[in-house]
Amino acid sequence: MRIAVIDDYQDAFRTLDCAARLKGQDVTVFQAPATSEAALVKMLKGFEAVILLQQRTAMPRRVLEALPDLKLISQTGRSTGHIDVAACTEVGIAVSSGGGGGPTATAELAWGLILSVARHIPAEVAALKAGRWQTTLGTGLSGKTLGIYAFGRIGSIMANVGKAFGMKVVCWGRAGSLSRAKEAGFDAAHSREAFFSLSDVVSLHLPLNTETRGIVTASDLALMKPDAILINTSRAPIIEDGALVAALRQGRPGRAGIDVYEAEPVLGGDHPLLSMSNVVCTPHLGYVERATYEALYSTAIDQIEAFAAGAPINLVTA
Structure with a gap:
């Protein structure tokens, strides 16, 4: 054959x-x-x-x-x-x-992005190679709120690691997702608005389909804290078209770790997120191990x- x-x-x-x-x-x-x-x-x-x-x-x-x-x-x-x-x-x-x-490989990558963004790891590595020493002040995670959007196989791993780091974990999603989260001992947000406005880190773990395309809107992102971190290792189109770049430029959320893009592969550095200092970008590495x-x-x-x-x-x- x-x-x-x-x-x-x-x-x-x-x-x-x-x-x-x-x-x-x-x-x-x-x-x-x-x-x-x-x-x-x-x-x-x-x-x-x-x-x-x-x-x-x-x-x-x-x-x-x-x-x-x-x-x-x-x-x-x-x-x-x-x-x-x-x-x-x-x-x-x-x-x-x-x-x-x-689910494990993608969850590992998502946590790699969270830590990279929170502690400015890529920027500090580049600075050290350029001859500089300690150029940023990182953000600790213990005591912060981790928001998990969709408590499935990946989301459950993310939640348990967040708990191990001493984070408060809150979940959002459909009724079945929230039911699974509660059964596992995690809190569900009181509302969609509360989920986005109170989370210090929001990690998205939804599949892409007709129901989830554009499900995270510009209004959702505008609710996030100026020092909050958005992580997307799922699919880019689950976020409303153009909303993420605009939100990051406006400062809500203040930072992001992104592994997925609207059109892949991204070649020649041709994507607006790649030029933003408040974003850590990886080339869709979630399952690549x-x-x-x-x-x-x-x-x-x-x-x-x-x-x-x-x-x-x-x-x-x-």
């Missing part, structure tokens, strides 16, 4: 233990992203299967209809919102999406092997 592995930015796939399971197959790994639909069609011409890493590349109808040889999309992770599944069904492309990742890659790609290979054996698994239909 001719298999394409796309968007492997670090050329990591070849180094994974699970990659050896495709020995004997015709596998091509692409590091550079396709910059247009036409480029994506050209890249995938002649391939029978493609492994997608998370939601790095969209698969719209126009692309799918132009790939007559493609028979399987093996998706890492469970989200298929970037794939036109209905079009896949119509043109005879199977979509398998069975998960494989876990070896154990998670092994789990994600191993599931994707399971799906390819099952499809080749005539018994596809984890099928997604429109």
Whole structure:
């Protein structure tokens, strides 16, 4: 089977233990992203299967209809919102999406961002390399309020670490989310307004879908304290378009740690957040660690092997 592995930015796939399971197959790994639909069609011409890493590349109808040889999309992770599944069904492309990742890696990255912003770690590292010593005064977390928006698998880890740091943890989200938080011994905010106005750190952990797109509004951000920190390791569009940059320029919240962007990858430093001294930016590293890659790609290979054996698994239909 001719298999394409796309968007492997670090050329990591070849180094994974699970990659050896495709020995004997015709596998091509692409590091550079396709910059247009036409480029994506050209890249995938002649391939029978493609492994997608998370939601790095969209698969719209126009692309799918132009790939007559493609028979399987093996998706890492469970989200298929970037794939036109209905079009896949119509043109005879199977979509398998069975998960494989876990919440810990993203929670670790979120805490890395919180600590980096609160203690000015990137700025102090740069200053030290430039010959200066102690140029900022950091903010401690003990006794501060950590706001968790959505108490799911990642949010629960974030809350427990916050508790270990001596923070007061308050949660916000849908009824089910708040119920889980209360069962775990954490407080729910009295209102949405109280959640944003009283939290010293707000960490967002919502999936992106039609209900959550733009769910954090400019009005929400305007309620935050001037010295508060906003953390987003989920998806950029859960924040109202343009609201975050404007809010940070206006000083509410005063700081942010951001791992996700409206259009990815961000190349050439072309994003307004990258020029802001009150923001620590990382290139969507939430799930980018070896154990998670092994789990994600191993599931994707399971799906390819099952499809080749005539018994596809984890099928997604429109």
